[in-house]
Amino acid sequence: MIAIPVETDTQDTMSTKLFGNAKFFALVDPLTKKSTIISNEGCGNGIKTASFLxxxxATSALYGFLGxxxxxxxxxxxxxxxxxxxxxxxxxRAIDVALSESLIRVTPENASDYLDPGTNAGACECGCTHD
Structure with missing residues (x-):
């Protein structure tokens, strides 16, 4: 399942920029493109959101801003x-882009180029230790 952070719990929703603060996620079956919108039980905390997914x-996740x-x-x-x-x-559109295999996969090796928590300070504010 592909997890996409979205703004609302309706199928005509838009993706949202902030991963941990997303109120909802669309879980998308890559074989059928069918999506189910779920409430983010970790909303407000990126680590809890990641664990919740x-x-x-979820076997893959998309994001705009992520710490x-x-x-x-x-x-x-x-x-x-x-x-x-x-x-x-x-x-x-996000589903189509995800299935096109044109997105950049972020790995520990290239993470410094693609991770941006989207906070005013430009730093992760989740309280994690990054271990």
Whole structure:
């Protein structure tokens, strides 16, 4: 399942920029392109959000802004992480982009080029230790 942070719990929603503060995620079956919108039980905390997505069966996740802590949690959980870009788009478009295999996969080796928590300070504010 592909996890995409979205603004609302409707199918005509838009992707949202902030990963940990996303109120909802679309979980998308890559074989059927069918999506289910779920409430983010970790909303407000990127690490809890990352753990919630792992528990929800996500095998990959897209993001616009993401800090080190949630990224490392997803990597440890076996979730592939992809940078969607910093502009929002319709859920349908985000699904098409995800399935086109044109997104950049973020790994520990290239993470410093693609991770940006999107905070005013430019630093992760989740309280993690990045271990």
């Amino acid at each position: 792992a528990d929800s069966g 080190d802590g949630p990224f490392h949690v997803m990597v440890r959980e076996g979730i592939s992480v992809y940078w969607l870009g910093k502009e929002t788009m319709s859920l349908d």
